[in-house]
Amino acid sequence: METIEAFAPAKVNLTLHVTGQREDGYHLLDSLVMFADVGDRISLRRADKSSLTVTGPMGQGVPTGPENLVLRAVDLMGEAADITLEKHLPAAAGIGGGSSDAAAVLSALRDLTGKPVPDQGLSLGADVPVCLAGKAAIMRGIGEDVAPVDGLPELHCVLVNPGVAVPTGAVFKGLARKDNPAMDSLPAQPDFAALITWLQRQRNDLERPAIAAQPVIGEVLQEIAATDGCRMARMSGSGATCFGLYATEAQAKAAAGRLQRDGWWVAATRLS
Ligand SMILES: C[C@](O)(CO)[C@H](O)COP(=O)(O)OP(=O)(O)OC[C@H]1O[C@@H](n2ccc(N)nc2=O)[C@H](O)[C@@H]1O
Numbered sequence: 001m002e003t004i005e006a007f008a009p010a011k012v013n014l015t016l017h018v019t020g021q022r023e024d025g026y027h028l029l030d031s032l033v034m035f036a037d038v039g040d041r042i043s044l045r046r047a048d049k050s051s052l053t054v055t056g057p058m059g060q061g062v063p064t065g066p067e068n069l070v071l072r073a074v075d076l077m078g079e080a081a082d083i084t085l086e087k088h089l090p091a092a093a094g095i096g097g098g099s100s101d102a103a104a105v106l107s108a109l110r111d112l113t114g115k116p117v118p119d120q121g122l123s124l125g126a127d128v129p130v131c132l133a134g135k136a137a138i139m140r141g142i143g144e145d146v147a148p149v150d151g152l153p154e155l156h157c158v159l160v161n162p163g164v165a166v167p168t169g170a171v172f173k174g175l176a177r178k179d180n181p182a183m184d185s186l187p188a189q190p191d192f193a194a195l196i197t198w199l200q201r202q203r204n205d206l207e208r209p210a211i212a213a214q215p216v217i218g219e220v221l222q223e224i225a226a227t228d229g230c231r232m233a234r235m236s237g238s239g240a241t242c243f244g245l246y247a248t249e250a251q252a253k254a255a256a257g258r259l260q261r262d263g264w265w266v267a268a269t270r271l272s
Pocket residue numbers: 013016025026027028029031094099124125126127128141142143168169170172237238
């Protein structure tokens with residue numbers, strides 16, 4: 001049977017405004033999301049019974065049982081498959097590792113079987129619908145309302161994770177306010193300078209509670225901001241991964257070199 005190779009890119013929340021809370025406890029978001037050229041790799045083959053092998057430099061500690069989001073994605077599609085998941089992204093890191101893996105599997109099985117993806121995979125995680133869209137988008141609601149955004153410039157970026165896992169639910173619970181202002185409207189077809197100017201005026205509302213839970217995130221942000229050419233530094237998702245944006249690839253690569261520390265995961269990448 002045919003083996004399919006899929007790429008599951010890191011998701012970066014360039015902004016993340018928490019604008020309200022639903023009765024069921026989930027928070028309402030307003031977030032600009034882009035995707036990196038670093039990510040996990042998945043190979044998948046339909047089978048009579050599902051199986052999962054996890055490999056790769058960041059594979060340690062990732063569940064191999066039915067709780068892994070790739071197996072839950074196969075189940076959701078009513079299928080069975082042998083999967084190898086090569087982990088390059090840190091887990092529980094705010095860059096959507098598990099959600100992006102799940103979205104890659106959903107999309108591979110949708111293409112293979114012609115079956116639709118139930119509810120854009122939202123039941124697997126709030127980040128799954130935007131990962132399924134797989135391109136720059138504004139995400140609203142609890143994650144189910146995804147509006148693709150065209151005309152953004154590619155961004156040179158450094159991702160830095162200090163090796164501490166941050167549980168998403170706990171960070172949301174630490175928010176002082178749930179009803180923060182939404183994003184300003186995004187300028188149409190912004191060039192790099194205009195996008196940076198706009199981004200600097202927006203926020204990640206989860207940064208403060210994440211830093212309270214893991215103060216090293218504050219250090220990471222300061223260290224990124226101090227690298228040559230850094231135009232802005234912010235946390236992605238619920239952390240602990242933070243990003244820096246640069247005008248050139250050379251600056252992003254030089255910054256990645258300077259940010260290497262024992263136990264830190266650092267990647268120079270391009271966002272689109
Ligand atoms: C913070 C973000 O990464 C931003 O992109 C996502 O909203 C989180 O996406 P995710 O990791 O796929 O999240 P889920 O696995 O669905 O939810 C984990 C936990 O985060 C909290 N959660 C998540 C999404 C949301 N809109 N409101 C929430 O309050 C809930 O406590 C939930 O139990």
